[in-house]
Amino acid sequence: MPYVNIKITDEGVTKEQKAALIKGVTTLLQEVLNKNPATTFVVIDEVNTDNWGIRGEQVTELRKLAAK
DSSP states (O other): OOEEEEEEEOSOOOHHHHHHHHHHHHHHHHHHHOOOGGGOEEEEEEEOGGGOEETTEEHHHHHHHHHO
């Protein structure tokens, strides 16, 4: 019973993109590890960029710098 948790920032990921991630991960586990899709769980957590850090900086602030 595989459980996959995907964490992404909440920056405009569409319903269709999320569906593609869920389908793709499920298919990958089936093809590579012979896991049953009926018992494969995929959870997508969207994290606010204030709550996600890279290199000691909030993603929100890094995005602001990159936009300048």
